[in-house]
Amino acid sequence: MRALQLYAGPRALAHIARNGLSPQDIHTIAAAAGGPKGLLLGRLDQYIFGDWLIHSQHPIDLIGASIGAWRMATACLSEPTAALQRLSHDYVHQHYETPAGKKSPSADQVSASFGHTLASFFAGRESEIVLAQRYRLHVVTARGRHLLRRESGLRAPLGYMGAFLTNAIHRKAMGLWLERVVFSTDPQSPLPFSATDYRTRRVALTAANFLPALQASCSIPFVLRSVPHIPGAPHGAYWDGGITDYHLHLNYAATRADGIVLYPHFQRQVVPGWLDKQLHWRHRATPFLDNVLLLAPRPEWVETLPNGKLPDRTDFARYGSDLSARVCAWSAAMDASAQLADEFSQWLQAPDTSSILPL
Numbered sequence: 001m002r003a004l005q006l007y008a009g010p011r012a013l014a015h016i017a018r019n020g021l022s023p024q025d026i027h028t029i030a031a032a033a034g035g036p037k038g039l040l041l042g043r044l045d046q047y048i049f050g051d052w053l054i055h056s057q058h059p060i061d062l063i064g065a066s067i068g069a070w071r072m073a074t075a076c077l078s079e080p081t082a083a084l085q086r087l088s089h090d091y092v093h094q095h096y097e098t099p100a101g102k103k104s105p106s107a108d109q110v111s112a113s114f115g116h117t118l119a120s121f122f123a124g125r126e127s128e129i130v131l132a133q134r135y136r137l138h139v140v141t142a143r144g145r146h147l148l149r150r151e152s153g154l155r156a157p158l159g160y161m162g163a164f165l166t167n168a169i170h171r172k173a174m175g176l177w178l179e180r181v182v183f184s185t186d187p188q189s190p191l192p193f194s195a196t197d198y199r200t201r202r203v204a205l206t207a208a209n210f211l212p213a214l215q216a217s218c219s220i221p222f223v224l225r226s227v228p229h230i231p232g233a234p235h236g237a238y239w240d241g242g243i244t245d246y247h248l249h250l251n252y253a254a255t256r257a258d259g260i261v262l263y264p265h266f267q268r269q270v271v272p273g274w275l276d277k278q279l280h281w282r283h284r285a286t287p288f289l290d291n292v293l294l295l296a297p298r299p300e301w302v303e304t305l306p307n308g309k310l311p312d313r314t315d316f317a318r319y320g321s322d323l324s325a326r327v328c329a330w331s332a333a334m335d336a337s338a339q340l341a342d343e344f345s346q347w348l349q350a351p352d353t354s355s356i357l358p359l
Helices: 010-019 035-055 067-075 080-092 109-123 128-129 157-168 171-176 210-217 314-319 323-336 337-349
Strands: 004-006 026-033 060-065 135-144 177-182 200-204 236-238 260-264 291-297 356-358
Touching: 004 010, 004 337, 010 260, 010 356, 026 035, 026 067, 035 080, 035 260, 035 323, 035 337, 060 067, 067 080, 067 109, 067 135, 067 210, 067 323, 080 109, 080 323, 109 210, 128 210, 135 171, 135 210, 157 171, 157 210, 157 260, 177 314, 210 236, 291 337
Parallel strands: 004 356, 026 060, 026 260, 060 135, 177 200, 260 291
Antiparallel strands: 004 291, 135 177, 135 236
């Protein structure tokens, strides 16, 4: 059974029909939020950054939210294949002890443990990332406004209720409660997308704020604590970048007339924000994605994975304290995902537009 399906916007498809696809064609790589689902993209990441893109020298913008930000930051390290392998290993083996008498670990406990994981993973290598010549990293976070400027008492539940209601009316209206803050290693260069779609700020990503910015981008509300007062950034509480930009459905097409946005993803749909998951009319492709080439596993292939699905956060409850069973299931899914990288490598040898479906 084939594992990989390619999808493309009309500009990307026309480009590939004329020129094929080479590393020099890629100007941006996007990486979505989605927690453990991102594990299925580890082998693709290792191939793309460790084997394919080494044949180009031009700067490439890497945009990530949540687990996607962790993936893209890791890709900026020297020897990216080994670093990405370690990321997959560490993510699979993460474990949070549930205190006696509790159904789940507290947000404080998860935040402290996750912060320790990130500090251990990137220890002493922050400058290597922020000074990388090949890649310009953009870490997406969501900064609270008004009630959500601080996380205390009922402020967060009430603020997110307001965000949910206003987002249901109009996505842009959610900017009353949350704004997109992008931490960029080269804030003087243009963003690789137009930021007029949603309230946006931009901050320099430095060695001093790298770890708190990355932790903020991964801080799922009510599962982890928000990160307050990131150095060099406006005051406020910072949460998971997936809240504002779940799958980075950004206006890439407005910024570049040439080249391709490469998007390794775990599904065909590029959902704008976390609160849009149930708003299926917002899951359709738009002209924002006209220059995107998206790589995703085929749904029928996903059904062959353990439990017939992608790894996801429900597995923490499914397996409970049985860490070895969850590690076994997630590791099996990762091993199977090597087929995605193999098929992409084969397709690149003779790019065939007849095998590409529209986004």
